[in-house]
Amino acid sequence: MAVLASASLMQMAHSVEIEPPKTQLTDKYGVNLANGQVSHSMDIVSIGGAEGLSDSILVYGNEFNFIGYRGFNHKYFALAKDIQLVPSASGNFSPHNIMRVYGPGGSADFAYYSNGVMQNNGDFTTPYTYAPLGDERNILEVVGNNLEWTQADGTILRFDRGPVTPKKAMSGGSLISIEYPNGFMIKITSLGMSVNTNTGFQLKQQFQGDNVFCSANPAVRTSDASSWSIRNPKEVVGINAAIEYCSPTTNCTLSPSNNWPKATFDWPHCMPDIMFRSNNQAGVTNAQGVTTTYKFTRYDLAYDEWGGVKLPYTPGTQFSPRLTGISAPNNAATNILTYGYKNVFVLSDDPNYALYTGGGVDYRLQTAGVVTGASRGATGNAYQFNRPYMGGPDSENVGGQGAGVWYARVLGMVQGAVGTIDYVDTDDGRIFFEHTPRNLPTSRINRPAAQNEGYGYTRGNLSSISYTGYYIAAEYPTSCTTTTRKTCNQATRMRDANGNWTDYTYHPQSGQIATITAPANKHLVRAQTRFEYTPLSAHYYDTNGAWITGSAIWMKAAEKYCINSNASSGVCPGGDEVVTNFEYTTNNLLLKGKTVTVPEGTVHRTCYQYDKYGNQIGVTTPNANLGSCP
Numbered sequence: 001m002a003v004l005a006s007a008s009l010m011q012m013a014h015s016v017e018i019e020p021p022k023t024q025l026t027d028k029y030g031v032n033l034a035n036g037q038v039s040h041s042m043d044i045v046s047i048g049g050a051e052g053l054s055d056s057i058l059v060y061g062n063e064f065n066f067i068g069y070r071g072f073n074h075k076y077f078a079l080a081k082d083i084q085l086v087p088s089a090s091g092n093f094s095p096h097n098i099m100r101v102y103g104p105g106g107s108a109d110f111a112y113y114s115n116g117v118m119q120n121n122g123d124f125t126t127p128y129t130y131a132p133l134g135d136e137r138n139i140l141e142v143v144g145n146n147l148e149w150t151q152a153d154g155t156i157l158r159f160d161r162g163p164v165t166p167k168k169a170m171s172g173g174s175l176i177s178i179e180y181p182n183g184f185m186i187k188i189t190s191l192g193m194s195v196n197t198n199t200g201f202q203l204k205q206q207f208q209g210d211n212v213f214c215s216a217n218p219a220v221r222t223s224d225a226s227s228w229s230i231r232n233p234k235e236v237v238g239i240n241a242a243i244e245y246c247s248p249t250t251n252c253t254l255s256p257s258n259n260w261p262k263a264t265f266d267w268p269h270c271m272p273d274i275m276f277r278s279n280n281q282a283g284v285t286n287a288q289g290v291t292t293t294y295k296f297t298r299y300d301l302a303y304d305e306w307g308g309v310k311l312p313y314t315p316g317t318q319f320s321p322r323l324t325g326i327s328a329p330n331n332a333a334t335n336i337l338t339y340g341y342k343n344v345f346v347l348s349d350d351p352n353y354a355l356y357t358g359g360g361v362d363y364r365l366q367t368a369g370v371v372t373g374a375s376r377g378a379t380g381n382a383y384q385f386n387r388p389y390m391g392g393p394d395s396e397n398v399g400g401q402g403a404g405v406w407y408a409r410v411l412g413m414v415q416g417a418v419g420t421i422d423y424v425d426t427d428d429g430r431i432f433f434e435h436t437p438r439n440l441p442t443s444r445i446n447r448p449a450a451q452n453e454g455y456g457y458t459r460g461n462l463s464s465i466s467y468t469g470y471y472i473a474a475e476y477p478t479s480c481t482t483t484t485r486k487t488c489n490q491a492t493r494m495r496d497a498n499g500n501w502t503d504y505t506y507h508p509q510s511g512q513i514a515t516i517t518a519p520a521n522k523h524l525v526r527a528q529t530r531f532e533y534t535p536l537s538a539h540y541y542d543t544n545g546a547w548i549t550g551s552a553i554w555m556k557a558a559e560k561y562c563i564n565s566n567a568s569s570g571v572c573p574g575g576d577e578v579v580t581n582f583e584y585t586t587n588n589l590l591l592k593g594k595t596v597t598v599p600e601g602t603v604h605r606t607c608y609q610y611d612k613y614g615n616q617i618g619v620t621t622p623n624a625n626l627g628s629c630p
Contacts, residue, residue, distance in 0.1 A: 018491075028376070036369075043286065045237070047202070055074055056075045057072035070231055081172045082121075103175065112128060123169075184197070190249055209229050243258060244260075245541035283332070298319040300318070300319055301320055381400040431443070490506060528566070530570060560578070
């Protein structure tokens, strides 16, 4: 039986879930077949290993004009934001607004309710609640000045809405903290300017002014005048706060001898205006010193996909910078990915638009377009997005086979979820989805050299996968309460393809697994592994330079199992218990050592050494016969 011997603080010891279906909608060229947008991300810097922090960037490929002109979206820049769902082409329902919350791992949508009735928008202050439109395991609540998004595993993301009262239901805010069920905390300051953990690690953005004036006609603002320089960092540094501290809101002068890992950014002068006036590029150098160059081309928004001017728009007046090339690392001359786009125009009956053609009005959907083609080296792919499906309100998106994902049919009229996926074709078969806002996969067929699969759910949790002649399954608690959010979406039992059940219990304070009881073997022994946890706190400098004790985190203290007997009330009646105990460093709570005690009393000790960056740099095996770990 596999035992969870070690887990990171963010990926805690949970039950081994049924393998979920793969529902990747982005192909190998980075094109999302669901919406025609480029999706490109890059890991840039990390500190502390699994118990620390890492930063990554998401590249805005198809509409550079994001909120506040942020060139890249950093991992911890996240918002709760009121957005409008656009109605389907068939007009089966009216536009309505929802609250969308974002986090490092994705997003969730919630409808506005007042007195138990769903509202078309959140422009009111009367008593209100939020109800999930997709995954019903998500919860959004008002707690003081914050919105709190509780995810399926009990992780809480908090968004600060500010002190002004009363607040409308549509009032959003910025992400300020993430609290994991075991007590691991991430604090986000000033939209990601500083990110700190209660294990003593920090990601710090450092900024650099840019007052260089670009002469142009008309004149272009400097980057400082546009506030670009205070929104887009020059570098992101990973720091161990048990060694050195840094203020969260100002640039820090850090000791060169520590040589903290950092990523750097190279933008042209006079951002963001210069991107709308000429083709340009930006460079990102990660902590390993590898530079990737992103090339942007400005697209004139007056032209349709055939090169004709779309009235009433005027050429040369409005532009959208779009990502058209990603260079090979450290080689700006060689593209490893290229993209082409077209502007998107739709036919509308809205009289607010001036040009009538055939009883309708042509207007540009937005400054973003959709991808028409992509290439990587000598291979390429062409795309068709928003192609009408059999004359109805739905559409189909088509790419090239062999790209990983190459076809998606998109529904246009699902209440509360415009753009719901009907099915996608991938290199691993066709996946069908529910026609509901949560849009979960229901089956996968035509898998190469594999059987078809069907998926079942309990409260949004994957509870069965059926094949021809057999199935695997999981059982969950019947409901969730405020006191069981850390455990109620974890399986209590799991059935393998042979009909054998494995049982699980959980540590209620942290949501981590407490026991795993395997199926009976031929001797009718049900092997059981038991886990014990203890609250520990790291020591480190706070952002003011004071040496502090961080808030407690439930850390795994021991694993125990019986070799040949059935455990009873946590005891091995056969005297055959094996116990593994875990020790952690005072600073950063890194795994310092573990001891394995076998029934005859022999102790086997393993010790681990780390550098100041949290990287494991040495292991002392039990053969060293150490009495303790240094």
